[in-house]
Amino acid sequence: MKKQLLIIGGGFAGFWSALSAIRQSRELQKEDELEVTLVNMDEYLTIRPRLYEVSLEGLRVELKKYFKPLNIKFIIGKAEIINPEQNLVTVATNSGALSLSYDYLILSSGSVLKAINIPGIENTFNVDTFNGAQRLEDHLSQLASKNFEDDGATTFVIAGSGLTGLEVVTVIKEKALKILGEHGQDPIDFKVVLIEKAEKVGNYYSTEAQDYVIKTLESKDVTIVTGVSLAGVTSKGATLSDGTFIPSQTIISTVGLVASSLCNFFKGEKDKLGRLHVNKYLQLEAYDNVIAAGDVANIPTDDKGNSSLMACQFSMFLGKWAGHNAVNSLFSQPLKPYNYTDYVTCVDLGQEDGMLTTGWERALAFSGIEGKNIKMEVTTKLIYPADDVDTALTDSYPEVPNVSQNAV
Ligand SMILES: Cc1cc2nc3c(=O)[nH]c(=O)nc-3n(C[C@H](O)[C@H](O)[C@H](O)COP(=O)(O)OP(=O)(O)OC[C@H]3O[C@@H](n4cnc5c(N)ncnc54)[C@H](O)[C@@H]3O)c2cc1C
Structure with a gap:
């Protein structure tokens, strides 16, 4: 046996x-x-x-x-x-x-994805699973088919400024524009709002890295709202913990x-x-x-x-x-x-921008196009198994990785 x-x-x-x-x-x-x-x-x-x-x-x-x-x-x-x-x-x-x-x-x-106990949570979108990401894409496609004309259709609200939240806020416009283009429509000026319950976004980074992130979000016209959380969601918009209502048909949870x-x-x-x-x-x-x-x-x-x-x-x-x-x-x-x-983090910050931090203090090591290229090298190559089965098998031997050396 x-x-x-x-x-x-x-x-x-x-x-x-x-x-x-x-x-x-x-x-x-x-x-x-x-x-x-x-x-x-x-x-x-x-x-x-x-x-x-x-x-x-x-x-x-x-x-x-x-x-x-x-x-x-x-x-x-x-x-x-x-x-x-x-x-x-x-x-x-x-x-x-x-x-x-x-x-x-x-x-x-x-x-x-952490469940948040608020009314209307089922109206939020996520990028946690393939099906979740597909549902978001289908939704954007449906909005694009109506040229994003309905109330709140051009505003995207993202809750949570962890790594995934930062990636979604800096990429979502590009994704929506691509889908819009596929529907043969002209570009639209979308609005992106980032909601963070802490007083500052990205407070898990070193000060230098955090400042870089904030500067980047500002340069990409992301509206940052801190010190508040999502209190309720409907298909028409998000209510925040301070009572503010943001009209939006696309509210994405990235709360960890x-x-x-x-x-x-x-x-x-x-x-x-x-x-x-x-x-x-x-x-x-x-x-x-x-x-x-x-x-x-x-x-x-x-x-x-x-x-x-x-x-x-x-x-x-x-x-x-x-x-x-x-x-x-x-x-x-x-x-x-x-x-x-060894420990590093890589974050995608949208077109031609990304950031690599090193160590547990998450010190800024690379940013801009250099940071982006490293991030893409990691996520489009290093984390995939080798195409060839025998090579993948050999790669399965447990060895101490040196991630930052691999990444740069
Ligand atoms: C949007 C997003 C961005 C991320 N970005 C980064 C990043 O930049 N860098 C980084 O290092 N990490 C990142 N992560 C985290 C990374 O994806 C996870 O750490 C990693 O996927 C964990 O691997 P895992 O095998 O433990 O679990 P998973 O990848 O979650 O795999 C678990 C598998 O188990 C299956 N499963 C679950 N429950 C059951 C069940 N009851 N029965 C049978 N099967 C089950 C699931 O379907 C899944 O296939 C990100 C995660 C997300 C969601």
Whole structure:
């Protein structure tokens, strides 16, 4: 009977877990004694960091292209119940519920946009999932078909000035203009409003980087409203916490991510984003056969109190470690402690503009066209798996990344 490694989630962490597990089982000459199964809600590795972009083309990588030749069993379905005491997962699929048992589990079900409890939240748009981004694009297309003539149609309101919020505010006009052009209409002067509940946007950056962001938003004519939050949304506009009403048919929420609710099936402390704390091997302390990787995991990255963030540069590498350690654990081989020493952020700030910051203090390193080129290099190349399956397999070995060196 083969040992069963079950992976929930086929995003960056799950994808790399699966490849790393196969690679490591080959290395141990145990491939014939292991079955790797991955459950994902759809057929794709979705390149979430690009979902804000002008075009949605090329933002999904077909998983079966990699899984089929590597004999990774792929189930499209939604894991609904995890019973870690009995090593069982219930998965809803189009052809009914499946009960999957495992010897080892990797939880890599990622994150979702934080829900905000306000009236009319269903009227907001998002770029959190491919379907969400597609819905926004369809909506803009519908507005374009009427030349954005209805009340509030030319105003876009974005709530949240995190990285995604900054990217949406600086790209949304370009996206709307492209769609308008496809409808054969002349350009329109759109209005973009950024709502931030803190007193200043981008306060997670160093002062220099934050000043650069604010200057850029001002130069792109973004109206910045701080110290307020969304209080209610209708199809006609947004009401803010200070009572102001902004007529708009397009209100986009980018208020941050929380971990997948599947984390709640496990005992143990969770952080404020709902993530599971893992040890240096990515294991959950309360279980001897569960690893968490990617946006569901909180792992210390140094001895200064910093820990992993919900970001690809962590998820990809955590996945590579997860597959490796799960297989080594199953075959009683030494585990590899996670090691990560470097941290950068890249943000797209619209046409010919972007910014790279380095370190946990997020110091400004590159901006303008240089910053943009680095951002594009990272998101259109570095975070994609190699096209060739064998190369991707080799790339799945867990190694200390030097992200800033890669990025520049
Ligand atoms: C708009 C946006 C911009 C971003 N920009 C950046 C950026 O610039 N740089 C950066 O580093 N990071 C960025 N991120 C964050 C980055 O995308 C995430 O950190 C990364 O996707 C996490 O990878 P993951 O594999 O943990 O989870 P995900 O990529 O979320 O993958 C999880 C997978 O699990 C599946 N799943 C979830 N629940 C279940 C279930 N119950 N059953 C079966 N399958 C399930 C999902 O469908 C998904 O395929 C951005 C995210 C967004 C949304």
